[in-house]
Amino acid sequence: MPDLDKSASDAQKSKDFGIGIPMETPGFFLKGSSHLNWGMKNRLSRIFNPKTGKTVMLAFDHGYIMGPTTGLERIDLTINPLIPYVDCLMCARGGLRACIGPEVNKPVVLRCSTGATLLKDLSNEVIGVTLEDALRMNASAVTCQVCIGDEHEKETLDNLGYLVTEGNRYGMPTLGVTAVGKQMVRDSRYLGLACRVIAEVGAHFVKTYFCEEGFEEVVAGCPVPIVIAGGKKLPELDALTMAYKAIDQGAMGVDMGRNIFAGEAPLAMAQAVGAVVHKNEKPEKAFEMYKTLKSEQAKA
Numbered sequence: 001m002p003d004l005d006k007s008a009s010d011a012q013k014s015k016d017f018g019i020g021i022p023m024e025t026p027g028f029f030l031k032g033s034s035h036l037n038w039g040m041k042n043r044l045s046r047i048f049n050p051k052t053g054k055t056v057m058l059a060f061d062h063g064y065i066m067g068p069t070t071g072l073e074r075i076d077l078t079i080n081p082l083i084p085y086v087d088c089l090m091c092a093r094g095g096l097r098a099c100i101g102p103e104v105n106k107p108v109v110l111r112c113s114t115g116a117t118l119l120k121d122l123s124n125e126v127i128g129v130t131l132e133d134a135l136r137m138n139a140s141a142v143t144c145q146v147c148i149g150d151e152h153e154k155e156t157l158d159n160l161g162y163l164v165t166e167g168n169r170y171g172m173p174t175l176g177v178t179a180v181g182k183q184m185v186r187d188s189r190y191l192g193l194a195c196r197v198i199a200e201v202g203a204h205f206v207k208t209y210f211c212e213e214g215f216e217e218v219v220a221g222c223p224v225p226i227v228i229a230g231g232k233k234l235p236e237l238d239a240l241t242m243a244y245k246a247i248d249q250g251a252m253g254v255d256m257g258r259n260i261f262a263g264e265a266p267l268a269m270a271q272a273v274g275a276v277v278h279k280n281e282k283p284e285k286a287f288e289m290y291k292t293l294k295s296e297q298a299k300a
């Protein structure tokens, strides 16, 4: 029972209801997300930094199709030291559970598709992780790839539709990944089509590749945030330049793997990428930062 020590009228007088100050009804900082429910927004606010609106996701799900690929032979040794320098982890269930301590307080985007390896057709996937298990792993989003134009386009769209529909039941966002088959061209026409289709099926954010021509149009035509994949290992300045151009043209972050963990100085690279993404640092300056951190870390 409230305010028992005061008379009813004194208690009423000491309350402050802020009469005359309308309650704010703010929108939401992420593109295309203002009509989502509270749980979705809360999860997305863990993935994207609300102060900058951006994210550096560290992708290390490669083993689910590639096995112990170069740089990821030991997730425990490679990934754990990088965790403080990124905003979010993107990985598969087994690698996460076996190699990353549960006390890590970073959001996880959980790879939920399976069924293919690099020895066979990569588009031939099914969903292998239920939403209940994603919730048990305390995921902040679930993800699968969509292979537009590939033999299994329909099945991969079905996988995405399943994750979005089931995720909606629990306030769990879905990241749709554009997987580009060998016979496809990574140009703005293809990427724009793939990103838009994925967003229309209901993905809450989309991962795609940067393209030199027309990336701004890819972003504009996609009604939800886009993050870019890093792709094959590039020289550091090239990778930073790609990240800079993508952010400059509207991407809301990177979901980068090999260009961070497979380099000579992964900790320095993670921090340099962070400066580009969150502080709009120019690539040349971020590269200087990388070199300084690299030599400091070599001495330590």
Ligand code: R5P
Residues within 6 Å of the ligand: 059, 060, 061, 062, 063, 065, 090, 177, 229, 230, 231, 232, 255, 256, 257, 258, 259
């Ligand atoms: C590939 O197996 C995964 O989907 C990766 O998460 C994705 O390709 C991003 O990693 P990277 O920057 O190494 O391309």
